[in-house]
Amino acid sequence: xxxxxxxxxxxxxxxxxxxxxxxxxxxxxxxxxxxxxxxxxxxxxxxxxxxxxxxxxxxxxxxxxxxxxxxxxxxxxxxxxxxxxxxxxxxxxxxxxxxxxxxxxxxxxxxxxxxxxxxxxxxxxxxxxxxxxxxxxxxxxxxxxxxxxxxxxxxxxxxxxxxxxxxxxxxxxxxxxxxxxxxxxxxxxxxxxxxxxxxxxxxxxxxxxxxxxxxxxxxxxxxxxxxxxxxxxxxxxxxxxxxxxxxxxxxxxxxxxxxxxxxxxxxxxxxxxxxxxxxxxxxxxxxxxxxxxxxxxxxxxxxxxxxxxxxxxxxxxxxxxxxxxxxxxxxxxxxxxxxxxxxxxxxxxxxxxxxxxxxxxxxxxxxxxxxxxxxxxxxxxxxxxxxxxxxxxxxxxxxxxxxxxxxxxxxxxxxxxxxxxxxxxxxxxxxxxxxxxxxxxxxxxxxxxxxxxxxxxxxxxxxxxxxxxxxxxxxxxxxxxxxxxxxxxxxxxxxxxxxxxxxxxxxxxxxxxxxxxxxxxxxxxxxxxxxxxxxxxxxxxxxxxxxxxxxxxxxxxxxxxxxxxxxxxxxxxxxxxxxxxxxxxxxxxxxxxxxxxxxxxxxxxxxxxxxxxxxxxxxxxxxxxxxxxxxxxxxxxxxxxxxxxxxxxxxxxxxxxxxxxxxxxxxxxxxxxxxxxxxxxxxxxxxxxxxxxxxxxxxxxxxxxxxxxxxxxx
Numbered sequence: 001x002x003x004x005x006x007x008x009x010x011x012x013x014x015x016x017x018x019x020x021x022x023x024x025x026x027x028x029x030x031x032x033x034x035x036x037x038x039x040x041x042x043x044x045x046x047x048x049x050x051x052x053x054x055x056x057x058x059x060x061x062x063x064x065x066x067x068x069x070x071x072x073x074x075x076x077x078x079x080x081x082x083x084x085x086x087x088x089x090x091x092x093x094x095x096x097x098x099x100x101x102x103x104x105x106x107x108x109x110x111x112x113x114x115x116x117x118x119x120x121x122x123x124x125x126x127x128x129x130x131x132x133x134x135x136x137x138x139x140x141x142x143x144x145x146x147x148x149x150x151x152x153x154x155x156x157x158x159x160x161x162x163x164x165x166x167x168x169x170x171x172x173x174x175x176x177x178x179x180x181x182x183x184x185x186x187x188x189x190x191x192x193x194x195x196x197x198x199x200x201x202x203x204x205x206x207x208x209x210x211x212x213x214x215x216x217x218x219x220x221x222x223x224x225x226x227x228x229x230x231x232x233x234x235x236x237x238x239x240x241x242x243x244x245x246x247x248x249x250x251x252x253x254x255x256x257x258x259x260x261x262x263x264x265x266x267x268x269x270x271x272x273x274x275x276x277x278x279x280x281x282x283x284x285x286x287x288x289x290x291x292x293x294x295x296x297x298x299x300x301x302x303x304x305x306x307x308x309x310x311x312x313x314x315x316x317x318x319x320x321x322x323x324x325x326x327x328x329x330x331x332x333x334x335x336x337x338x339x340x341x342x343x344x345x346x347x348x349x350x351x352x353x354x355x356x357x358x359x360x361x362x363x364x365x366x367x368x369x370x371x372x373x374x375x376x377x378x379x380x381x382x383x384x385x386x387x388x389x390x391x392x393x394x395x396x397x398x399x400x401x402x403x404x405x406x407x408x409x410x411x412x413x414x415x416x417x418x419x420x421x422x423x424x425x426x427x428x429x430x431x432x433x434x435x436x437x438x439x440x441x442x443x444x445x446x447x448x449x450x451x452x453x454x455x456x457x458x459x460x461x462x463x464x465x466x467x468x469x470x471x472x473x474x475x476x477x478x479x480x481x482x483x484x485x486x487x488x489x490x491x492x493x494x495x496x497x498x499x500x501x502x503x504x505x506x507x508x509x510x511x512x513x514x515x516x517x518x519x520x521x522x523x524x525x526x527x528x529x530x531x532x533x534x535x536x537x538x539x540x541x542x543x544x545x546x547x548x549x550x551x552x553x554x555x556x557x558x559x560x561x562x563x564x565x566x567x568x569x570x571x572x573x574x575x576x577x578x579x580x581x582x583x584x585x586x587x588x589x590x591x592x593x594x595x596x597x598x599x600x601x602x603x604x605x606x607x608x609x610x611x612x613x614x615x616x617x618x619x620x621x622x623x624x625x626x627x628x629x630x631x632x633x634x635x636x637x638x639x640x641x642x643x644x645x646x647x648x649x650x651x652x653x654x655x656x657x658x659x660x661x662x663x664x665x666x667x668x669x670x671x672x673x674x675x676x677x678x679x680x681x682x683x684x685x686x687x688x689x690x691x692x693x694x695x696x697x698x699x700x701x702x703x704x705x706x707x708x709x710x711x712x713x714x
Contacts, residue, residue: 343371
């Protein structure tokens with residue numbers, strides 16, 4: 001064992017001047033993530049709370065929903081309700097918000113109110129009164145007769161956690177956490193009068209549903225299944241039956257005609273008759289399913305893994321008719337040329353075309369669950385995907401937009417594949433809460449395991465390799481230093497216990513940057529691993545997550561629920577936070593990845609794109625007018641030799657025409673002419689049959705035209 005002298009002296013770095021001033025500017029977001037935690041229906045439209053905001057779907061054909069609007073809210077939208085021309089959202093951060101949806105294509109925020117408590121559900125009574133379930137605070141009563149000036153006029157302490165509220169005739173029913181169901185007389189709407197409580201026994205009422213004819217009420221009891229209550233006497237609900245199969249730990253319930261539907265604790269839904277007999281079940285990938293009925297169809301939110309539409313016209317034989325593009329919480333991403341691979345805990349690995357970083361285009365998805373990391377072979381012929389549940393999946397990248405699965409390489413011990421790194425022909429893979437695996441990449445299409453940690457290292461997860469490949473550093477309960485006498489041999493040299501809780505690390509040149517206790521960033525000189533010492537440190541005073549390098553002089557740093565910032569590390573002995581780079585986001589920032597001008601981040605709900613030097617990428621529009629129907633992006637490449645890609649974005653559904661004209665204003669071809677739903681699209685233009693020169697792409701929609709110049713060079 002080496003003789004070790006470790007010097008760690010706490011201190012804050014002071015600032016210096018930048019060679020080039022960073023100016024973080026949002027460019028766009030790729031909103032492919034959502035938790036469909038709530039839904040409401042009106043006419044041919046479905047309104048969904050997506051956590052990030054809310055989504056409106058045209059469900060005139062329930063088996064083929066079409067997205068109309070996906071709008072962010074200020075915080076985290078966890079519930080929606082609809083009444084007339086108003087949409088109400090419950091935002092976990094900013095409270096109650098009300099939108100005018102008289103123009104379904106363009107919802108307009110009218111007003112907001114942050115009433116006491118954590119609001120869960122809005123129950124509109126009429127054109128003036130809202131009942132708002134506010135969890136432990138009780139029930140808030142809000143006057144919205146003037147939507148721009150919402151007013152809290154009363155509240156009721158219900159003796160438990162108010163999760164849901166429903167109205168039938170002159171009676172208000174409130175789902176109360178451990179208590180059950182409370183009933184109030186609302187003959188005087190602003191001053192409800194307590195009537196009774198229907199108690200559950202050690203259960204947890206999360207959701208209630210009343211049949212349109214007022215015959216029955218369903219209680220989703222998280223611990224004891226679904227209870228069916230008879231409402232023959234509306235103010236005295238009486239027990240009729242319960243669905244108490246062990247699989248029916250219910251989160252939500254709804255009904256249709258003489259049948260009911262409820263969620264399953266293991267994922268999916270169940271149908272049942274009114275005597276509590278289970279008729280049919282459909283499984284899903286998530287443990288928390290939210291159900292809403294629309295005629296014979298059920299819209300089922302599968303937690304964070306998407307939206308499922310089920311035909312329940314025959315409750316004894318339910319059929320899945322539609323699965324919404326599986327959104328998920330992105331946790332990892334990697335870029336190869338103009339292709340981005342974006343993976344998450346559920347929902348798959350998505351392939352995006354980022355030829356135009358301002359306008360990422362969805363191309364395809366791979367059905368992979370629990371993606372933890374992505375890396376390419378040194379020759380970029382193969383992609384390795386760290387699958388927490390299965391090991392390392394190997395894909396061929398002959399066509400980067402269409403990776404082909406080859407095989408899965410098992411890890412040892414099988415407790416969860418995590419972070420990966422490649423150095424000198426070997427792949428290093430962390431096995432979470434256990435240790436390290438090393439694979440020989442002599443045959444990169446078929447990695448061979450040559451080493452695994454013989455004994456468990458508690459909390460092992462993050463690691464880094466020295467630039468020369470002779471040492472490995474890891475974060476567990478301590479900061480560990482390993483030597484690599486051979487690439488397939490790992491020897492523990494010593495552990496540093498000076499730090500409180502090492503959480504993440506990066507190595508560049510002869511310096512290590514790592515987080516301690518979620519508050520400090522330390523810089524250690526690791527030139528001689530037998531003599532590691534601190535050269536600088538800085539504290540943010542809040543939780544710090546993952547980091548990554550931006551070029552040679554900067555480091556991205558996640559601040560988790562507070563966004564991110566960027567540090568100047570041009571002088572490792574004097575690092576500092578770059579002024580003006582503190583950037584808030586609506587979610588929980590994870591990974592950051594940069595090509596020098598553009599920063600991509602995963603933000604729990606989506607992938608976001610930021611320009612690092614003020615205007616992002618020269619020549620690309622940053623902001624679109626709110627009344628635009630479409631936006632035409634520059635062709636790529638431009639100039640082009642034989643073929644170019646023309647991309648455009650549709651904001652409102654309608655007819656779109658894309659044509660190409662020559663320098664004389666003559667139309668030479670029409671590339672697209674059809675009805676488009678909102679989204680990103682790309683069209684290939686072949687110039688093989690045309691001569692060199694200037695051409696113009698023209699996009700027509702909503703009575704407007706947009707033009708982009710292209711140069712064909714042969």
